[in-house]
Amino acid sequence: MRTLPTYTGDIGGEAIGETLLHEHLFVRQPEVDRALPDVEWDEDRAVHEAVAHLDALHDRGVRTVVDLTVPGLGRDAVLVARVAERTRMRLIAATGWYTHDVLPAYFRLNGPGRLVDGPEPLIELFIGDLTRGIHGTGVRAGVLKVVSDVDGITDDVARVFAAAAVAHQETGAPVFTHSHSPSRGGLEQLDVLERAGVEPHRIVIGHAGDSGDLDYLEELAARGAFLGFDRFGMEHAAPDAQRVAVLLALLEQGLAERIVLSHDAAIHSRMTPPSWRRAHAPRWTMHHLHDRILPLLREKGVGDDEIRTMMRDNPRHVLMGPGNEGR
Ligand SMILES: [Zn+2]
Secondary structure (H helix, E strand, O other), rough: OOOOOOOOOOOOHHHHOEEEEEEEEOOHHHHHHHOOOOOOOOHHHHHHHHHHHHHHHOOOOOOEEEEEEOOOOOOOOOHHHHHHOOOOOOOEEEEOOOOOOOOOOHHHHEEEOOOOOOOOHHHHHHHHHHHOOOOOOOOOOOOEEEEOOOOOOOOOHHHHHHHHHHHHHHHHOOOOEEOHHHHOOOHOEEEEEHOOOHHHEEEEEEOOOHHHOOOHHHHHOOOEEEEEEEOOOOOOOOOOOHHHHHHHHHOOOOOOHHEEEEOOEEEEEEEOHHHHHHHOOOOOOOOOOHHHHHHHHHHHOOOOOHHHHHHHHHHHHHHHOOOOOOO
16 A cells, blocks of 8 residues: 655545645755845745744645655755654655756766766756655755746757656555646646546646646546636736636536646746745735635635545545555
């Protein structure tokens, strides 16, 4: 039976509880940070802020947070482990590679049939993270993350998807995506992953909730994938008012079992630093769903059972896989 690795030990399905499936603790750019220091970064303060924010989220009822920060986004599992030791929140690590288009130059020259011919390093990385633990820690990743954006499935993006599918087959870990909704990118992601043998109910199409296109979302749901309404508070990607209206329309069709909710927020991000967030996206935090969006949904007639389905049952289903869910 599959158990779920977390930063603080393995758990069974019954322990997962309310879950945010798409968040970030620390998004950094090590190469940039070394050349052009991040003036808003203070490591001890960042750990302290993360613990306080996650404990306050635990007070709101959330028990598990998936940190989808993978290599390419400056994943630092040693630092996240410091947070995990101090917070009541259970944290899950991800493996994968974040790129919208091309991989770092290393990968061009290393891999099967390349100048430095050898096994696919992405497969070694993903399976190593999932089965032995992330470098420098004993912490195993619990999920895979893949990315495609406005450029679609480029050659390098296809390479990441293929490696993730192999790692999924080998370990049973689910596949979470970052998708580009304006170009209906989730459909192509599903095509590629399904062809590689990943079943749709083990896939979350991330950022599907950026879309206002009901036909697109209904098609994703009909194919059996989970739709990530995972950017609440990220008004610069799509307004919350649109996300709520679209979500209500899908719930009206009885699709709660295909939807998961989250924020794609971060404790600290080099891309959109804390000073920018305070000025331009003050509600974009991991508390926003519980403080504003869930009460609004209840006001609009959404039942506690539907909220439980989206916040607890669906995350458990996608994280654990069929037959491993506990109760
Ligand atoms: Zn994200």
